[in-house]
Amino acid sequence: MSISPAIRISPSRAARAMNLLRTVQFTHPPSCPCHSNPAHHHHTPSTIHQARRHLATPLDTSHQKEYAFEMAASSIRFGPGCTKEVGMDFTNMGSKRVMVVTDGNVRKLDAMKQAVEGLTREGIQFEIYDGVRVEPKDDSIKAAIEVSKKYRPDAFLAVGGGSVIDTAKLMNLYTTFPEADFLDFVNAPLGKGMPIQSKLYPLVAVPTTAGTGSETTGTAIFDLVSKRAKTGIAHRNLKPTLGIVDPLNTRTMPSAVHASSGLDVLCHSLESWTAIPFYERTPRPANPIQRPAYQGANPISDIFSLQALRDTVKYLPRAVKDPEDHEAQSQMLLAATLAGVGFGNAGVHLCHGMSYPISGQNPGYKHAGYEVEHKIIPHGVSVAVTAPAVFKFTAASNPERHLQAAEAFGVDISNVKKESAGEVLSEALAEFLIKLGDQPRGLKHLGFGNEHLDALVEGTIPQARVLMLAPNLEMSNVDTEREQLRGLFEEAMEY
Incomplete structure (x- = not known):
């Protein structure tokens, strides 16, 4: 058996590794009492009772710094012409009834033509909503949600810029949770900031502008007119299932x-x-x-x-x-x-x-x-x-x-x-x-x-x-x- 040569680590990488280790060391929660105190393993009835009571009491972390991070992003497909595959994607997901979301300008573009042809080839039932407002306000979002609730889709397709994709995310959210109040999920303090507890319907996003990155994120932004401020909803479960990033779709951008x-x-x-x-x-x-x-x-x-x-x-x-x-x-x-x-x-x-x-x-x-x-x-x-x-x-x-x-x-x-x-x-x-x-x-x-x-x-x-x-x-x-x-x-x- 041959022995692999020693792995060489550059000084800069070694320094970065040490910095990460220090971060973990100084931001990790306090050591488990069992590990820092060997006598702690000898549980008396009173200590067991205390432990149970401790587990039943929510941990107050309000003054503690974060010690972990998570990575979440949509699946991404990148390539010229890949928009035409979208019908097959919905077939592969088992989707039968798709709500297509766009705006009046994008509806006339080739990106929409390719998407509609792809859905038609696969025999997928769909309805097009093209009433999205550029830089959407809460009233335009609510109008779109009502259309979606009536159609009762099992999947969504967004074709357009960030305004379209964000509107589709919110249509998906409030169609999945039709009884929710609009402010339930809106970011605090303007809304209640409730977490999204379950997955939503599949959403495929096809960006036609090169800017928002909304096809990858769990964020949707809009104007809350009554507060004269922009706000939104942000949660990992809001992110699209798939982002189809087709360079042909941005060639018509002014x-x-x-x-x-x-x-x-x-x-x-x-x-x-x-x-x-x-x-x-x-x-x-x-x-x-x-x-x-x-x-x-x-x-x-x-x-x-x-x-x-x-x-x-x-x-x-x-x-x-x-x-x-x-x-x-x-x-x-x-x-x-x-x-x-x-x-x-x-x-x-x-x-x-x-x-x-x-x-x-x-x-x-x-x-x-x-x-x-x-x-x-x-x-x-x-x-x-x-x-x-x-x-x-x-x-x-x-x-x-x-x-x-x-x-x-x-x-x-x-x-x-x-x-x-x-x-x-x-x-x-x-x-x-x-x-x-x-x-x-x-x-x-x-x-x-x-x-x-x-x-x-x-x-x-x-x-x-x-x-x-x-x-x-x-x-x-x-x-x-x-x-x-x-x-x-x-x-x-x-x-």
């Missing part, structure tokens, strides 16, 4: 949509890369089903987030500039999916938390290149407009990560001091956005002024699900938090 959806990818990757580490998040869940979808940066999400950032910086300007650059478009679609896996498990923070009131409190801006009748600040625009201010603010928490992000933009960081990381990344971001073209250079260009600051701050504070992952934000003191958020909005007025 340049403005390429740009704004690509900016969403940019912020997904940057925010998940710079989020607080998973082991710093509190509270630790008393039950695994309560572990949030957004958990903080972790060693697996880091890989997806950083690669998505590098690809976005490389390919987004090309995809926006040349509608015939199919390589760049394909790579951006893949980057969106990579970022979806990254942020779908690590989470986002300030850019997204601040974007929700920016969109919900739109003073009248309508972004050029969007074929909609209503005023609209596209989601990618609303997140990117604060990015130069945000990452200048968060850099002190982890200068090394912010410098690595700046390096992805092509900055030579070899002689940059750690205390300059925020300024360097902020300048690199601003330069990237300006060169991309046709982007509002701050909130002032969206129509916001100082008179809107208080409302923007108050619309951000309820976004606890994402703000809790923001480095440097003092959420333990709401007055300090308000002051910090106001400063960020002021900084984001113009860059």
Whole structure:
């Protein structure tokens, strides 16, 4: 028998392994009493009674830091032309009655044609709902849910951008739980934040934009009009069963949509890369089903987030500039999916938390290149407009990560001091956005002024699900938090 040579581990990998071991060592729950105290094995009747009573009492983990992270993502199929396989997928799942979800514009595109032909070839019964609103509001979501409940499907197919996929997720959820109140699953504090206790019907998502990564995640976002804020529902059971990521489906995207959806990818990757580490998040869940979808940066999400950032910086300007650059478009679609896996498990923070009131409190801006009748600040625009201010603010928490992000933009960081990381990344971001073209250079260009600051701050504070992952934000003191958020909005007025 031959003996394998010794495995060589590079110093950098050895250091990373030691860091992970230290993380486990210092964030693991206290040792079992039986292991730390040999006499503990001699159980008297009173100790047994105490143990039973202890097991019956829920563990209070509200002040304990997290010690574990989970990875969850949809199955993904990537390749030009793979949309035509969708009918066979539903046959393989045993689905007989499919609710197809789209919007009025996408219904006319080849992606829908391929999907419908695939369903027809397999003899699958289906009904098309094309009433999805771009940047959906709760009333449009509720209208879609009612259609779904009446049709009583056993599976869902979403063909479109993030608005379509998110709407389909919520149609699926409330068709599975038809008696639930709408706010039952909505993120706290705006809703009750109840966990989704069981699997939903199969959902296949076919993205036609390269941005949201919604085909991979258990998150659905919408405007809650009564609160003048965006919110959503987030749970692993909400994620699609399968994401069909077909580069042919993004070739019809207008340049403005390429740009704004690509900016969403940019912020997904940057925010998940710079989020607080998973082991710093509190509270630790008393039950695994309560572990949030957004958990903080972790060693697996880091890989997806950083690669998505590098690809976005490389390919987004090309995809926006040349509608015939199919390589760049394909790579951006893949980057969106990579970022979806990254942020779908690590989470986002300030850019997204601040974007929700920016969109919900739109003073009248309508972004050029969007074929909609209503005023609209596209989601990618609303997140990117604060990015130069945000990452200048968060850099002190982890200068090394912010410098690595700046390096992805092509900055030579070899002689940059750690205390300059925020300024360097902020300048690199601003330069990237300006060169991309046709982007509002701050909130002032969206129509916001100082008179809107208080409302923007108050619309951000309820976004606890994402703000809790923001480095440097003092959420333990709401007055300090308000002051910090106001400063960020002021900084984001113009860059």
